[in-house]
Amino acid sequence: MPAIVLIGAQWGDEGKGKATDLLGSRVDYVVKFNGGNNAGHTVVIGTEKYALHLLPSGILTPGVTPIIANGVVVDIEVLFEELDALISRGVDVSKLRVSANAHVITQYHRTVDKVTERFLGKRQIGTTGRGIGPTYADKINRVGIRVQDLFDENILRQKVEGALDQKNHLLVKVYNRRAISVDEIVDDLLSYAERLRPMVADTALLLHEALTEGKTVLFEGGQATMLDVDHGTYPFVTSSNATSGGAVTGSGIGPNRIDRIIAVVKAYTTRVGAGPFPTELFDESGEFLRANGFEFGTTTGRPRRCGWYDAPVARYTARINGVTDFVLTKLDVLTGLDVIPVCVAYSVDGVRYDEVPVSQSDFHHAKPIFEDFPGWSEDITGARTFEDLPRAAQDYVLAIEKMSGARISAIGVGPGREAIISRHDLID
Ligand code: GDP
Ligand code: IMO
């Protein structure tokens, strides 16, 4: 029985929520190991549509134990809101466990996120404004508040005092905002403690025991490889490790326990927020992808930037994460195009790059070198085997598989749970 890591291959919103849901009933535990409520996963089950942010998508599968692990940053108010929304729709959330070591997003983190973005002006990252970056900064700076601190008022107060000491200077003197009082933060956090207490656990130990007993554990990454703080398009990234390594540090299991690494990749590319994006389209083709793919953010509602499939990015993802399988999503969105260009390499000031360049400036200036593939016009949303796809769609999948560094084991042909073609079993 395996431990499986599932991550995003591009800049997020690849359809990780749907892919997780797909594995659903065969999984015993589903673990969120990085990020927070900056994520937005849409899962469509029959006529019901669920938008999840902080909770792992696997929470929708009956019988699964969802875990929010130590690598996550938790906005407790949002946690309760999301839980209540699911409870009111009849979802059983009683098995959720939250790591005592996860860091807590507070009001001052959200405030600092918003004011720093404003002060960056045209160098803005375009964050989700949820306080993610400042909370991870406090964690690394060793002035963070952890879930376990909520159960010792004395310690909590000392830690909040320590954190606010610096931040109030910054807020008042640099950003011209009001100071935040220790009491308002402490009272706010303490008000959540009793409801949270039964959910809090040593999740690293729990996962160790589960894996030892032979349970199937799915580690569900938020964000994506190109948004990873180490391996993404820094500084236009999120503040956590969204790559497969993050599943290890973010949950407390050993790397040798992981059996499968699945990357979810869209049949084209999208990005939300600022930063380099070589295949980005500014013409009607981009509009076609945005309209057909409903490319608007699940978290912020922002229109997503759209572009063609970038094979060097997929290859980079395969390499950085040790990908064993790709799940290719949204192939149906390409239906109706006469020609589908795929980026096979880049040109930077006349020099050809077959791989993602290590220099940030080079990647900013990278111009895609495209190879064109014939499109198809048949509706493919009902296809359930590879052979059901029109020849041109099959050829497109086989061509990008060859360029991308790992096999394509499943293909999404629509938003619904059933709209999937399976080529290789993802759990064995
Ligand atoms: P995530 O953040 O990676 O979980 O992805 P999002 O949920 O933010 O965005 C993916 C969107 O694509 C969601 O609205 C899904 O319902 C939808 N989706 C997922 N797979 C497919 C697919 O194969 N075809 C189509 N048309 N939509 C899909
Ligand atoms: P899922 O899990 C797409 C982007 C933001 C911004 C940058 C930093 O749904 O794929 P942050 O608030 O994290 O400090 O913002 O990262 N970003 C995402 N883009 N999908 C996401 O999550 C994202 N989470 C963060 O738009 O550019």
Ligand code: MG
């Ligand atoms: Mg998303």
